[in-house]
Amino acid sequence: MAFELIKQKYTGSIRKVTLGLGDKAVTVGGRSAFPFYTFEGEMPHPPRVAMEIWDKDPSAEWSDAAKEPFQDVLADPVAWAKKCIDDYGAEIIVIQTKSADPNADNKPAQEVAAVVKKVVDSVDVPVVVWGTANHEKDTEVMRAVAEACAGKHLALSPVEEGDYKQIGAACLGYGHTVVASSPIDVNLAKQLNILLGNLGVKPENIIIDPTTGGLGYGLEYSYSVMERIMQAALTQQDEKLQQPMINNMGNEVWKSKEANLTADEAPDLGDPKKRGVMMEALTAVVLLLAGSDVLVMRHPDAVKLVKGFIAQMV
Amino acid sequence: MGLTGIEIYKLLPKTNCGDCGVPTCLAFAMNLAAGKAELDACPHVSEEARQKLAADSAPPIRPLTIGTGDYAVKIGGELVLFRHEKTFVNPPGFAAVVATDEDDASVAGKMERFKASQWDRVGLTLRPEMFAVKDVGGDAGKFAALAKRVSDETGAALILMSENPDVMKAAAGELKDKKPLIYAATAENADAMGALAKELGCPVAVKGDGTLDSVIALTEKLTGMGIKDIVIDTGSRELKKLFQDQIQIRRAALKNRFRPLGFPTIVIANEMADDLMGEGLVAGTFVAKYGALIVMSDFQPEVLFPLLIERLNIYTDPQRPMMAEQGIYPINNPDENSPVLVTCNFSLTYFIVSGEIEASRVPAWLLVQDTEGLSVMTAWAAGKFNGESVGTFINKCGIMDKVKHKSVVIPGYAASISGELEEEIPGWSVVVGPREASHIPKFLKSYQPA
Ligand code: B12
Ligand code: SF4
Incomplete structure (x- = not known):
């Protein structure tokens, strides 16, 4: 007797969420099975790779390996975003508003928003704006961004329990998507989606950020919480968790010590560039297997590897 | 049951x-x-x-061991589909291939890299543990000699790769006490390979034609011969197909108690990608999704090290964070004038911070407070690393008898506890250290406790 495939029964599917506008708008979600389990369900919209840019020159913080591909554009967010799209095939741009960090440069919200707007106006792919996770500052910055880029259908992040009312309202008012961010916990993720719903944010405008730990720095926690969110969504009819997920992962991977050690500092860890790229690409694979729909990545070589992986798996 | x-x-x-x-x-x-x-x-x-x-x-997935001694690799015995349900128990073994048609320098280089691949992390040693010795051309003598050389020089657990039973016999017979994995029994040679595995008492892999039916036919034949220690290679070399195979095998074993698929699996990543980084992604996929042995073309630290970290992450028990013991840790022979630093007892944090202090060569006292295994910020958010808890610990742990000065350095990310902490330890000053541990050496070089 021939072996018959053993199939999981699914009772739900992930909602479709569209980022951006026009030809280059990107739809994610719609999946009715565990990620890449296409032998028993649909995966109409494969996961997407977004690339990050910073709104300040990151030279002082980045390793040579990470800087090298962007050497000519690191101080110019607009050129940087274009390079990601034109040269490296970024399908989404994520602007990290690092310049706003109250513990560092603390640039005023209006100035931050002006730079964001410049980038948004000069690219045609969807844009996600990622704040510093400081509630007061993010509220100021995101309000200014939401207004300056009214109708551009950005996604604003992270929207947390402590600032969802303010940032959620700004998203509602100016037509942007909410990235609902909670600290590695199924119940908190669900709770925040309920709160956003009560505020009037529609499910088709919510993406979950489950919080990302990098390889060797909490990745296993992100992996398991994502698997649990996904199981609740797909097999336990938990409607409040049926949202696509995004992982701001390049930033986590590249801040780890092992991704930054030079060949002199760590002769036993091999080629520093390949090591960092491998750490980033592997983290991406693990997150994809756990259910990520949008990966925010940094190094073009890692982006290429991961796109190749996705292409083989769909 | x-x-x-x-x-x-x-x-x-x-x-x-x-x-x-x-x-x-x-x-x-x-x-x-x-x-x-x-x-x-x-x-x-x-x-x-x-x-x-x-x-x-009997366990739904047969537990078995390949190799002996230090590098023995225990595989199988898994009980769950998702690690959060309980935990994954036996991390996959990593192997690199050496072939009989490979030149000497190349083989020697791989053995060198195998030996050099040893990294300490959270108190564990990360390292690969296997070699896959491959017969190309059917020269039994050459095959046995290469297998013996690799075994003698590295002590690694071995996967012996040949589909010719006579060639296999030469190497496996010589090394049978080292319990190598015989790879592989196929539809063509299963009788002879099975008999050999049985005679030598070695585990044996079956290699299918890409269908699970072919695998089932083979494992049923071998179990019929009384063989218990079997490893499965479905024969699929396409990423997506192998992914499906792995899920089906694990489900069949756990959900349906289907014995013919109740065995650990081997992934031949070197036949599934064009370069080592590509192999690395294949390997990484099956570290998470149920591979028990993973074969690659080489060990290069920039690819291997990230994979070993991934393996560590995925196979960590999700119910219990790894913890260090609460207490005072003297580093680099501190004395009564040495700085005092405080951190949490999440083992990752402890090892990172103590490693940085050690590397700085500055003598120091590290106080590790019990936060039930939570990291600094997580513990702070959970109320387990605040002014009161850190203060109580500093008062009681005995550090005040060990140093003459009165200052303590706290993690940069815990800056907000500093006021509250100063109230708990009157007369002491609280110094906010850097945020990232990697900046500790630089900090310590210019820091003088007052
Ligand atoms: C993994 C993780 C978890 C895991 C726990 C892992 C663990 N064992 O601690 C789980 C899923 C259980 C968890 C739970 C929670 N978490 Co959590 N978690 C994380 C995550 C992703 C990584 C943490 C980590 O492992 N870091 C690695 C270790 C090594 O870092 P570390 O201990 O801070 O040490 C570094 C530095 O502090 C420094 N350092 C350490 N000691 C010292 C000492 C000195 C003297 C110096 C100078 C430096 C120094 O060196 C280290 C390396 O640079 C972070 C987000 C992130 N990406 O960082 C959130 C995060 C820490 N969690 C957070 C929260 C809120 C929680 C919860 C309270 C959520 C909830 N309400 O349930 C719970 C609390 C737990 C509980 N209820 O018991 C928040 C904290 C927010 C804040 N700053 O207030 C974070 C920042 C996420 C977020 N952005 O919201 N979490
Ligand atoms: S010992 Fe055996 S026979 Fe006697 S009561 Fe127990 S189970 Fe029954």
């Missing part, structure tokens, strides 16, 4: 004699089903029932 209490009860003598320590056979059956009793406690059970129950209680 698959059988229910009632099903087990039917197999018992039903005399209610009480010799097992509980009054009735039914009560005993219930205990067995719940895993609270051992069958041996009943002296009256029939041989036939014993066999049925033993077969039923």
